[in-house]
Amino acid sequence: MSVQASPAAVPSFESRVHGCLLGGALGDSLGYAVEFEPIEAIRGRYGSAGLTSFGEIDGGSHFSDDTQMTLYTVDGLVDALEWANDGVAADEIACLWLAYLRWLATQDVPVPASAPVPQPRWIDAQEVLRHRRAPGNACLSGLATGEMGTVGRPVNPESKGCGTVMRSAPFGLVPHISREAVYKLSSDAASLTHGHPSARLSAAAFSLLIHNIVADQDIRRAATAALTHINNVPTKAPELAERLETALRLSADQAVLSPEELTATLGEGWVAEEALAVGLYSVLATQGNDPAEHFRNAIAVAINHSGDSDSTGSIAGNILGAFYGEQCLPAEWLSVLEAPEVIRGMADRLLAVTTG
Structure with a gap:
């Protein structure tokens, strides 16, 4: 089974940005409710279909560090673009590091004395982002x-x-930049925390996938193009x-994999x-x-397995939100x-520096 259908109406760039960030937060939040639970426990609590809606969750909805760090990625990009719009060259990766x-300070982790002291920004005043939600x-x-980790000096x-x-x-x-720029930004930013080539190239592949979708490619074509780009760079991550x-091959089959088959063939998502x-x-x-039905169906598959459910749910939500825009969000x-107002607030800040 394959998703090739186009949205009923081509979403605006604004709708794609809001959809991507909100969609990721929805997938993250539903997955966070079952993160660390084996599929047997998920079925025992929610039934044979697993967790499929927020109404089944006790204690309210909470997003994890995935959404927190995504929003801080937005803020680092916004910081760099604000400098650029003022005619001042800025080191984008340094802005992301800051x-x-x-974000590290919000997790009650001491920031080393050797590190620079970043100036506070709007995002830092949002109390909802100060919760510790199983950070990596x-x-x-x-x-x-x-x-400051780099490719040549990895942490x-x-x-x-x-x-x-x-x-x-x-x-x-980020609109109006090349695939090469997307690749470099995302892979260099990944090096701030992870040094393995697959960690860097996977981040770049995901960013390129979103970039291609926003350029109005269907999801399969966008993924294939991202994979081709990654396969052509000097650094290799064969895994x-x-x-x-x-994933591309199995998704073309008619039958959706069971949770057990999913993790056996693609992994549990921790890496x-x-x-x-x-x-x-x-x-x-x-x-x-x-689109909303597709979103629900995809998130159900993405989170109901014995693996890193919030991260896989977040990624699926980002992809569909970028593809359909806000129309797919139930x-x-x-x-x-x-805190949807915080997520929308960061989306609006990115739009303000990219589209005016």
Whole structure:
């Protein structure tokens, strides 16, 4: 089964930006409710279909570090673009590093004395972002070194956790830049916390996928083009190509994989290439009569498995939100989403510096 249908109406760029960030937060929030639970426990609590709606969650809806770091990625990009719009050249990766250091401070992790002291920005005053929601160890430890990780001077050189992928959709939302620029921005930003090639290239592949979708490609074509680009760069991560090729192939089949088959073939999503493959497969293997139905179906596949459910749900939500725009976001889900005004606030700030 494959999603090739175009949206009923081509969404505006504004709708794609809001849809991508809100969609990611919805998938993250639903997945966060079952993160760390094996599929047997998920079925035992929610039934054979697993968790399929927010109405089944006790205790309200909460998004995780995935959405927190995605919004801080937006803020780092906005910071750099504000300088550029004022005619001042800025180091984009340094702006992102400072943004991530400000996120680190929200997690009650001491910022090393050797690190610069970032100036506070609007996002830092949002109390909802100060909760500790199972942040990734590599993100915390990489930033806590106080050293700005680079490709040539990596922090966590062996880490390829999914903490790079789950925060990287915003790089694909910056308009009027080349694929090469998207690749460099996202892979260099991944190096701030993770040093393994697959962590960097998976983040870049995801950003390129979003970039291609925003350029009005269908999801399968966008994914294939992103994979081709990654396969042609000097750095290689063969496990990334293998996982994405498998996701593309399996998603063309008629039957949707069971949760057990999904993790057996694509992985549980704890590492970067697996998280991207599971999120992509979930989107391509499902469909519905309307965008909101497709969104619900895809998120159900993305989160109901014995793996990193919030990250795979977030990635699937980012992809569909970028493709359909806000029309795919179920109204009843949005009504219970945590702090939508903060997510929209960051979307509006990105739009203000990119489109005026």
